Amino acid sequence: MKENRYSRQVLLPEIGVKGQNAFGKSSAVVIGCGALGTHALSFLVRAGVGKVKVVDRDIVEESNLQRQTLFNEEDIGRAKAKVAEQRLRTVNSEIVIKGDVADLSYANIQGVVRGATVVLDATDNMDTRFLVNDACVKLGIPWIYAGAVGTTGMVMPIVSNGPCLRCVFPSPPQPGELPTCDTVGIVNTLPGLVASLEVTEAFKIMQGKEPIKELMFIDVWLGDLQRIKVKKNPECECCGKHDFEFLQARKKKLVVSLCGRNAVQIVPARPLKGDLDHLRKKLSRLGRTEKTDGLLRFRTKTTEITIFPDGRTIVGGTTDLAKAKTIFSKYVGD
Numbered sequence: 001m002k003e004n005r006y007s008r009q010v011l012l013p014e015i016g017v018k019g020q021n022a023f024g025k026s027s028a029v030v031i032g033c034g035a036l037g038t039h040a041l042s043f044l045v046r047a048g049v050g051k052v053k054v055v056d057r058d059i060v061e062e063s064n065l066q067r068q069t070l071f072n073e074e075d076i077g078r079a080k081a082k083v084a085e086q087r088l089r090t091v092n093s094e095i096v097i098k099g100d101v102a103d104l105s106y107a108n109i110q111g112v113v114r115g116a117t118v119v120l121d122a123t124d125n126m127d128t129r130f131l132v133n134d135a136c137v138k139l140g141i142p143w144i145y146a147g148a149v150g151t152t153g154m155v156m157p158i159v160s161n162g163p164c165l166r167c168v169f170p171s172p173p174q175p176g177e178l179p180t181c182d183t184v185g186i187v188n189t190l191p192g193l194v195a196s197l198e199v200t201e202a203f204k205i206m207q208g209k210e211p212i213k214e215l216m217f218i219d220v221w222l223g224d225l226q227r228i229k230v231k232k233n234p235e236c237e238c239c240g241k242h243d244f245e246f247l248q249a250r251k252k253k254l255v256v257s258l259c260g261r262n263a264v265q266i267v268p269a270r271p272l273k274g275d276l277d278h279l280r281k282k283l284s285r286l287g288r289t290e291k292t293d294g295l296l297r298f299r300t301k302t303t304e305i306t307i308f309p310d311g312r313t314i315v316g317g318t319t320d321l322a323k324a325k326t327i328f329s330k331y332v333g334d
Contacts, residue, residue, distance in 0.1 A: 037122030272311030
């Protein structure tokens with residue numbers, strides 16, 4: 001450990017030499033390399049966490065530059081995880097940094113998180129979060145749920161003796177139910193604040209200290225921070241009954257490329273209930289919408305999707321499954 005690099009952290013009684021050494025021996029996995037992920041990765045790497053891995057399936061787009069701090073204009077079109085890996089190595093050459101360009105699924109999630117001291121959520125969809133929750137609870141790995149959209153964010157550490165994500169959200173939301181950054185926007189100061197809280201809790205875990213066992217709710221516009229007590233549910237399907245249905249692929253999206261068409265079909269794990277009017281209203285601000293024969297069609301200059309009443313969606317203009325899933329998450333949700 002270079003004495004000068006981390007001297008300001010070592011001065012803190014909350015960290016000190018012992019805590020800094022613990023950071024150096026720790027391994028952090030960041031799921032997602034968007035707004036939350038880029039901020040969290042920067043904090044972890046600059047703090048001297050010994051091994052840092054980021055997993056992301058996406059590429060850099062121009063609209064990312066407003067809030068995703070590791071990317072520049074010349075990175076547009078490149079894989080986020082690889083850009084982050086390269087840039088972070090210029091920040092701290094003393095630690096091990098790895099960027100994985102991968103689409104997380106029930107088949108690879110355990111291998112991705114196994115051996116980590118802590119896993120940090122920086123994804124943008126609940127399907128992945130429920131998958132991470134299953135894997136981390138099963139393997140006994142602490143992880144931190146975090147989300148940011150609009151002007152509000154949430155953070156909750158999940159450890160072995162506390163409530164898990166399904167104690168708070170027993171079931172995932174329906175497709176289109178939750179807002180996304182692409183449908184309601186996001187103020188670029190929010191991710192830094194949420195990531196700061198998330199990584200600080202990760203620092204506690206790395207030192208063997210108790211994190212905050214509450215759901216923290218932040219509204220950056222109003223300057224409001226609330227802490228909500230969450231009780232561990234003994235009947236929780238995941239941490240109570242150890243029924244890892246997402247890890248066992250009993251609840252997952254079905255994603256297939258359509259033969260003879262430049263399109264991908266996505267069947268969500270949970271059928272959409274009700275009509276598509278709420279989704280049409282949300283998407284009408286972002287592009288052209290048309291509802292005919294019970295189907296909702298949405299078009300922008302770069303995207304064309306058709307949504308069926310049960311939530312089944314056809315993403316046009318691509319045969320790339322990962323890209324189609326990203327478009328689905330952006331506009332339809334989980």
